[in-house]
Amino acid sequence: MTYPITDTNIYTEAQAKAAGFVCKSNNSKQAIPQQMMNMNQPYGVLPAEKVNGMPSVVRSEVPDPTSGSNTITLTISNGHTSPEQLLLGDGFGILAQVYNIPAKNAATTIGGTFQTETLTRYAAITSGSALRLHGVHLVNTTTAGAESTGFFDNGKMELLYGSPTNNSSVKNRFDLQQLVNSNSFKPNIRESKDFRFLLDGYAAVLFTVPNGEAITVTFNLQSFANGHLMNKDLNL
Known part of the structure; x- marks a missing residue:
């Protein structure tokens, strides 16, 4: 039997139903x-x-998960003498190659949801899934723990999206100066409830952290791609 998807003929609804659709x-x-x-x-x-x-x-x-945290947290502490560039996401590794992002310096420490493996874990997760981020909260200190605005003044947070053909990419700089100061007595704490970003294998958030500065970034995880279309026909 010929099925509608395999030829260019136009089928009536009755003919399509007769074919089992x-x-x-x-x-x-x-x-x-x-x-x-x-x-x-x-x-x-x-x-x-x-x-x-x-x-x-x-x-x-979809899985039937137990209740848990709905946030993603990343901490970066740059003890190096130069600014540090790090990617959150980039599951396919395209953006690190396109923008020549160097390996993390040994003097820079990472923490967060998966402790020192936070960046590695989210690179792996986004290589096969997608995370929808809604809202961002940032705290800036020095590496010694003192309140600071050095990241907001001289650092960068950029949203990157690559191409599977590796011949194009998009970089949008997130304006740190426009972040809302959520506490008038703490200028080192800022947030944006309007932040939206879909993090998948082609996407990443690029942080450029000045030397001597540390940041703690928290994203609200609105949803993630873990639905599956399951085929029960095992006679493949």
């Missing part, structure tokens, strides 16, 4: 879920097609 009605956004329910399928079971156009189904699943 579930047809979506233009009059109802719930048409596909409702039709799947009529076929005695669970709500998470969705129509799909194999690569040759044959009809199939998949099940959309």
